[in-house]
Structure formats: C-alpha cells, structure tokens
Amino acid sequence: MSGDKVAEKTELRSRLSYALTDGCGNLLYCIIGSFLLYFYTDVFGLSVAVTGTLLLATRLLDAIDAPLWGFIVDHTKTKYGQSRPYFLWLCVPFAVCMWLTFTTPDLSGTAKIAYAAVTYIAAGVIYTGIQTAITSILPNLSHNSEERVVLNTFRMVGGNVGAFICMTFTLPLVAYFGGGNDQLGFSMTLAFFGVIAAVLLFVAFRNLREVNVEKIKRIPIKDSIRAIKGNWPWMILVLANLIFWIALTIRQSTVVYYCQYVLGDKGIAAMINGFMVIQVLGMLSIPFLVRHTSKHTTMIIGFVLAILGHIGMYFAGADLSVLIPFWCISCIGQGIACSMPFAMLSDTVDYGEWKTGIRASGFLTAIGSAFCIKAGSGIGGFIPAMVMDAFGYVPNAVQSATALMGIQVVFIWLPAAIFAVGIVPMLFYSHYEAKEEEVLEALAQQ
Template identity: 65%
Template sequence: MEERQLKKERNPHLLDDRVPFHRRISYALTDTGGNLLYCIISSYLLYFYTDVFGLSVGVAGTLLLIARLVDAVDAPIWGMIIDRTKSKYGQSRPYFLWMSIPFAVFTILTFVTPNLDGNTKIAYAATTYILAGICYTGIATPITSILPNLSSSPNERVVLNSFRMVGGNVGNFLAVTFTLPLAALLGNGNDQKGFPLAVAVFAVVAVVMFLLAFVNLREINTERIKPVSIRHSVKAVKGNWPWIILIIANLIFWVGLTIRTSTIVYYFEYNLEKKELVPFINGISIIQVLGMAAIPFIVKVMNKYSTMILGFVLAACGQIIMYFADASLSILITGWIIGCIGSGIACSMPFAMLSDSVDYGEWKTGVRASGFLTAIGSAFCIKAGAGLGGFLPTQVMSWFGYVANTTQTSSSLLGIQLSFIWLPAIVFILGIIPMLFYAKYEKNERNIQIDLAKRI
C-alpha cells in the first residue's frame, strides 16, 4: 500500500486515478439535470417575457441584465460556502441533495404568469428570476467544484468534463427542442398555461437526476480539504493568471452564446417566417456532442488552450455562414451545425481547465479554494454572461424598432438579423484574444501536479 502511494505521489497521472464508468455517467447527469431547467431560462425567458408575459422588449432586456448582475454576486458567496463545507457526504456532493428541489420550484415559478399589472408584475418577474438563479448557482457551483475532488489527474478531469458536457448537451437538447411543443400541447395553445406545465415536467426529471448523482458520486482529496476563510479564498486569486484568463474567456463565451440562443426564435419567426422550425433547429444543436466527445482526442493533438481557440473560431464561422445562407435552409443549417460544434468545444474547455487553475492557486498560495475559484469561473461567468447576452440584443432590437406580436418593419428585421448573426460572431472572435496568453501556464501543469503530490 505504501509503495503504491509513493508511486502515485511521484506520478499523479497513473491509471489508478481513473473514475469508474458509472460515476462518470453520474457526473454527466448533474449537468443534464441543470441544463434541463437552465437552458429553458437562457433560451426562452426573453421570448416568454416579451411575447407571453407581456413586458416590452426594453423592460425585459433591462430586467434580465439587472437581475443577472445582482444574481451573479451570489456566485463567490456560494463558492465560499462550499469551501467551508465539510460533511459526511463530502464537500460539494451534498448540494445535489439540498438544492435540487428549491432550484426546480423557483424555475417553475419563473414561468408562471400571475394576474398582476405594472410594477408589481415586473417585481414578480425579477424576484422569481433572481431566486431561480440563486438556486441554480447553489447547484451549478458544486457541479464544477467537485471535479478537482473526483480525480487528481488532469487527463482524467478532461475525460470527466467531456462526460459532463455531453450530459449537459443532452439536457440542452431536450430543453430547447421540446419546451415549445410541450408548452403548446399541455396548454392547448395557451402559452401562459403551457409554459409552467412544461417546465414542471422537466423539473421532476432534473430532480431525479441530481439525486442519482448524489447517491453515486464520491469525493477524494478529502485530506486536502480544509475550511477556507474569506480572506484565504481571496488570497487564492492573487497571481492566479490562468484563472483570470479563463474567467475573461468564459465570460465572453457566455455573452455570445446567450445572444445567439435568445434571439433565434425572433429570427425564425419574423425574418424567415418559419417559427415552427425553431424546435427542429434547436434540436440540431445536439451535434455539439461531437465536439464535446472529441475534446479528449483534440487536446492530445492541439493542447487545451488551442482547442478552446478552435471552438471560438468554429462558433464565429458558423454565424458568418448563416448570414450568407439567405433563403437557403440547407446552408443555414450547415452554418448552425458548425457553430454548434464550435460552441460545444468552447463551452466545455473552461470547466476542465478551471480544475487546473485550482491546482495552480494551491501551488502558488497554499490555499485550495476549489469552491470559490470554480464558482466565479463557472456560475458567475454563466450568469453575468447571460445577463449581458440577454441585454445587448434587446437594446439593438429596441433601437431598430422591434415591437412584439406585430408585423416588423424593414428596420426592425435588420435589428433582429444583427442581433442573431453578427453580435455573436463578433463576441466569439473577441474570446480568442485572452486564450492567446494561456499557453505558458498549461506547459507547467505537470510540474505543479508532481509538486502538489509531494506536499501531501
């Protein structure tokens, strides 16, 4: 036993650090459950607010921005809470049990349309949206923070993260593909009735998935888990440049992705006059699985930072191809597929690389603040990015004269096109810039792992 431990300390990449297949699947279920609900919010909440709930596009966009930015503040708080958690279930795992039902309940309430008017109606929307977001952070943060404690091997973490991302993509596929048809079916054409019922169906499934993950997952590295004070959590950020780079890149990515997903329904309804194709086009996004599943192989050839750059490039190219599609549905679908593969890659990489930044922070400062660092790197970026990504297109559309449920002018159609096609393309291109500075940190990861193993 002592000889095996000594070998592992000398080489933390040994195969005995691999996670069993059933636990890889269980880890994937966490993101499937999370995306079943969160992707309904990110894809359809703006449309729900303007065309179902009855808010103007300007009010809806401002509400999304303010609520998301206020809500994003809870990400580091949740991170510090997790860093101070030490229970018989582990550090991150118990939150799958504790937060699954509150997350489900408040997500359902977000899509309820009460008989309210004026500021009271806006207040209800903001309150339910923020509470759903707080609960989402409480369950999304441990999904990422648990990864460094599932395996010590960077290679195994990439594999685990690929399982997670494939699972998340399945959740996204189900949410964006079946929400509108299910809402229409359960509401008999009444979206105010159908939306909360459809969300409730997904919520039940999500809770079951979180509970299965709670039962099956196990955390290691428990000997390195110590309660971390607020001061020490902040200390783990100092000089952690790989973490800072990932924060910037991941935030940029979620801005671009949210712009794309939140405006597709407007583009197909008004510019193409084919709203009925939205579930089909969104369903094609399952193609992201190819990019996600290929990541462990791409990383071996290209390394991690260049793999993420590849994702940004493909995502931007897909947007540009859709612009040249004009009335050709086949070209538009081709661009959508390329963009989805790219966004699948760019979405996946930061979650795997954040684990390495946790190791870097521990190596540099002696503080292992996995909850704090991954909370800001994941939940904060998703929420702040979603807020900005939901706000920017509403301002463009409002500037060009968009009015819900009416025949759009040529100016408002141009605003919708700019929002759906060009805004995401520009943002994805900007995401490449910070990743150009990551290379030197990735080259040192193996030495950091060996050094940390010697400190135990």
C-alpha cells in the same frame, strides 16, 4: 495518487452520474437562456426595453452570489463530501424556483415586473449553488489532469443532452400542455421538466463519491480570496469564459425571433435547436484535440468554428438546406468552447494552490463557472433587447424592414463578433499551460 487508484474512483457509473448533474442543470436553466427573453416579451407581456433592463439588472445582481456560493462550498465538510451534498439539498428548490419563473399570475404594472425579478433571481441563486457544486466537485473526483478532461467530457455531453431536450421540446410541450394558452403551457412544461431534474440530481448524489473527503479543510474567506493572487491562468480563463457566455446567450435567445420574423415560421426554432445535439461531436473531440494540440488551442478552435458558422448563415439567407449545415458547424464550435473552461478550471485550482498554498476549489470554480454563466447571460440578454428596441422591434406584430435588420444583426453578427473577442485572452494562456506538469509535481511533493 496512482493511475490505478484514479481509475477506481472514476468508474463508468460515476462518469455517467457526473453527466447527469449538468444534464439536469441544463434541462431547466437553458430554458432561461433560450426562451426567457421571448417569454417575458411575447407571453408575459413585458416591453422589450423593460425586459432587457430587467435581465441585465437582475442577472448582474444575482451574479454576486457566485463568490458567496464559492465560500459556502469551501466551508462545507460533511460525511458526504464537500460539493456532493448540494445535489441533494438543492434539487427540489431548483425545480420549484424555475417553475415559478415561468408561471404567470394575474398581475400588472409594477407588480408584474417585481414578480418577474424576484422569481428570476431566486431561480438564479439556487442554480448557482448547483452549478458551483458541479464544477467544484471535479478537482475532488480525480487528481489526474487527463482523467479530469474525460470526466468533464462526460459532464458536457450530459449537459448537451439536457440542453438538447430543453431547446428542442420546450415549445412543442408548451403547445401541447397549453393548447393555445402559452402561459399555461410554459408553467406545465417547467413543472414536467422540474420533476425529472430533481429525481436525476438525487440519483447523481447517490452515485458520486469525492476522494480524500477526510482531508477536506474549511478555508477562511480571506484565504479563498488570496487564492486569486498571482493566479493569472484563472483570470484569463474567467475573462474568456465570460465572453463566451455573452455570445452564446445572444445566439440562443434570438433564434426564436429570427425564425418567427425573418424565416417566417416560429416552429422552425424547435427544429434548428434540435440540431444543437451535434455539438456532442465537438465535445467528444476534445480529448483527441487536447492530446494532439493543447487546451488553449482547442478552445480557440471552438471559437473559430462558431464564428465561421455564423458567417455562413448570413450567406445562407432563408435557404434552410444551407443555413442548417452552417448552424451545425457553429454548434460544434460552441460545444468545444463551452466545455474547455470547466476542465481547465481544475488546473487553475492547482495553480492557485501552488502559487499561494491555498486550495480554494469552491471559490475559484464558482467565479469561473457560475459567475461567468450568469453575468454572461445577463449581459447577453440585455444587448439584443436593446439593439432590437433601437431598431424598432414590436412584440407580436408585423416587423418593419429596420426591425428585421436588427433581428439579423443580433442573431448573426453580434455572436460572431463577440466569439472573435474571446480568442484574444486565450492567446495568453499558453505560457501557463506549459507549467502544468511542474505544478502537479510540486504539489505531489508537498
């Protein structure tokens, strides 16, 4: 495909519509990563130990649906395309399931835990379908690697806007709608966000177009699995992305605890989360960084900035004039490290096709994106809950010095340490990144 034709398929309207997909996904689903731990313990009334176990068990169970959604997408062939129809089919179920997750019927004991588990899993299953479609459509929006980076940058900026709105305005809206009743406030807030997300996902469906729809083939399940064989860059990227989402979930889910109990004001969480919008700078820098370094180096830069930001926050203590700049540095790094795997997954789809002759974009991107997000969210929700419980955290109470230390550990040091671990697999990616031009040339000849 020529560069001119690629450009025709990715005009500004399409790029902005691709940004809407992740924006809508994050508008709703980031509420789980940022507030579900707090919602379950301090609003719904589950113990921190039960909540941690619930988050881990349900999320790991739920993560199994990622490859299933990948198979489903790989078997989809409609006049609308392969991935695009799922924005239409799942927008309303996604909004409804997210609303149910943050709605609290009058239950107690086992019934309350069962309700939390069922609604959480349902929301996660539908989100996986949305997330799989968002990622798997990218290889079919353009066959040009550089254009995919641009498209992915639009997507991640859109996702960042959705996350910014969610994390900045959720707690204020809960207070506004609830009038002191946080259970009502969360339910009304999710209903409000849900309507917006469903409408905008429909808009994205209307505007996006997949290239070469007539050439899409249904792939047998065994062939989708075979696409993994020898696909080392994909395996490396999946590992690095999983590590990133574990660290990110720990970081996001403990902000509210740190602000309420260490800084002494829960309201500060909304302000600090609002500064996360600065990660757009990291996302916008990606095309420049990739052009002058490499993709794997760019992702490592993101990890390093995230680590430095957390270390700086430790030395800042309760001084917001120092803490917030370091938080922003970490956010910029987070934006880079979060964005890169989604662009690089398209390259691993190409590598898999070159290695095996099978183009399993749905399966490979589902594991590389939705599975990593959900498994990472489960593990990242479980770890801080268990650490806080071990340090003696008690919901809605004055915390002991030991419990405060535990909150500091999970907010400052755990994310920094896990981000550092994520650098290791990326050091091995350079060998395969050097083969990208060779792979694309071989596929073009085929």
